[in-house]
Amino acid sequence: MEPRTFWVLVGVGAQLLCALVALWYAWHRDISLGTWLVTLAACGACQAVAVAAVLWPGAEAGSREITEGHESATVSVLCVMWIVGVFPTGAVLMLTGHDTDGTEFQAVFLGGTAFMLSSIAGLITAVALADRVRPSDEAGGAPGVSGLPDIDDGGGGGGD
Helix, strand or coil: CCHHHHHHHHHHHHHHHHHHHHHHHHCCCCCCHHHHHHHHHHHHHHHHHHHHHHHCCCCCCCCHHHHHHHHHHHHHHHHHHHHHHHHHHHHHHHHCCCCCCCHHHHHHHHHHHHHHHHHHHHHHHHHHHHHHHCCHHHCCCCCCCCCCCCCCCCCCCCCC
16 A cells, blocks of 8 residues: 555544544534534544645655545545435434434534535545646656646737
8 A cells, every 4th residue: 555545544534533533522412613613623634634645745746546546535435424324323313202403413413514524625625736736747748748737818829
């Protein structure tokens, strides 16, 4: 396993762990804005580790393989978390007579929402910046060609 792939998996795994710790912490407590912000910041910091592994300068910075690995790891864990964790747990809580405004319901959605928002931010950042940090030799092999697409600025070229 490549070191960058390892750090992507560490970041996403730590992010999942932060969401689960938030669930455990908030299970029988009232959730304040501060609790939600700390959970969001912790999940965001862990996702930042995964994004840094994709964008860190070096020969493999922004490589398509690492970027796709980050995308697949993040989206897979996010989908599994919501499909297998949050929605079924919410349904079980509703079916067993728990109040939808109760602390258990809030705790389930606290970790899930913080994980989802930080994952979306990480995915957008990694995809948007991967081309900018990718070395030019992966862009096609031609000397002087960067990984950035050519942009026609419409500033007049040609004929008349």
